[in-house]
Amino acid sequence: MHPSVILLPTLVAFVAAESILMTEVFVIPIRPETFDWSADGHSDQFSYQPSLLNAPDLPSWIHYTYSKKDHHGFLYGVAPKDQKYFQLEIVGLNKHTYETRYKVLDMNVLERENLTKYEVHLKIDNLNVEDMFDRNRTEKLLDIFRKKLWKGAADLYVTFLASAIELGARLPLKPSEGEGVVVRLGSTIPFSQELNELQEEVKPLWKMPSCPRDFKRTSVEILFREAEFRLDWCSFRLLEEDQQSLQHESARRGPSVVGLPSSGISEHTEWRWARSTKASIPTRSYFNEIAITIFVPVILLVVLGALLSTAFCLHHEKM
Incomplete structure (x- = not known):
């Protein structure tokens, strides 16, 4: 009997650099060629997971979407004015062979001389x-x-x-x-x-x-x-x-309406609905609900029991 063979995913690292301008939308495509892969006619066999280097997710002003039409991933967003150099990491997975490849993007944020007014x-x-x-x-x-x-x-x-x-x-x-x-x-x-x-x-x-x-x-x-x-x-x-x-x-x-702009020229980070914090949620007293659902029925039950007891006692004396 031959011993079983266990295939483990391999990790191959790549390093690349991208330059983006402040306050301008950037788009970075993620394709199989990004990891030196060839699609071989199966365009949906790859998946990608981008994040900030050594962090679980992307910054709030960077978004990732996967286009089913192009079968590519896309990173896009607008760098705020105070943003400096940073690094992103992208993990690519070949779903057919389970091979994993890793890429680090050096993001250079360039200043724009004249910001839009x-x-x-x-x-x-x-x-x-x-x-x-x-x-x-x-x-x-x-x-x-x-x-x-x-x-x-x-x-x-x-x-x-x-x-x-x-x-x-x-x-x-x-x-x-x-x-x-x-x-x-x-x-x-x-x-x-x-x-x-x-x-x-x-x-x-x-x-x-x-x-x-x-x-x-x-x-x-x-x-x-x-x-x-x-x-x-x-x-x-x-x-x-x-x-x-x-x-x-x-x-x-608070959250914005689609028809009305929600953020300024220099700030483009408020893209999604604002999440409410626990401290911002007002406390609520349930005393009135408890009194209505418990105390009132108990009082009615006691009064009804007293009336029935009195009725039985009077009826017994008459007999």
Whole structure:
């Protein structure tokens, strides 16, 4: 009889470096080639687990998602202004051979000379967050503003990116439809007259929490429809630096609504619903409930017993 063979997973380490800019959305794809693997026609045989080096999870401003369409993982987020050099670790697993490989990413955070002072807040209904990882699609959106609506904003770039579901939106009725994505485009150039007029045009819609997906009542709708962007105009906002600080303070006090921006230009960490702490939960007294459920029935039972005893005693004397 041959002795049994036990296959143990092997650990192979890799080191790489990435450079990101402050206040700008970065996207880092994680593919089989990242670990020198070949898919061999099985694109779903790999899984990835990223985290901060020597920590159980990622920082709050870095997010990870796996695209079933591309069969790749993606790290994305926005580095805050005070962020310095840090390291990430990614563990890759080959689910067919159980081989494990390990990669360390040296993240260099580069300062941006001119930080954005003006932002356009958008909610796109027909896309998922991983769709915005496509550079061509992002450039199409930026070109609409650079060439049509915000012509002076040559330094325009994406300053915020998040799934609408993460920010409290509902899932679409049809699974084939996009879940929705919230995007912000920032620049140092003041808003153009076209953008100010557009905001005045959509202001009456702000009383609605969300516009229908087939809503087509703006003068610039054709610009976005031709590029295959379906915007929720109830969420359209122009945000300036002084407004951002107020919105950031309101975001810290509680969860935000998808249609309303929740954080400032310089702070993009409040992406998810704020978790309540034990100390913030008010204490509740249950004395009234105990008195109603226990003491009142006991008192009624005693009174009823006394009445029945009295009735039996009187009836016995008569007999």
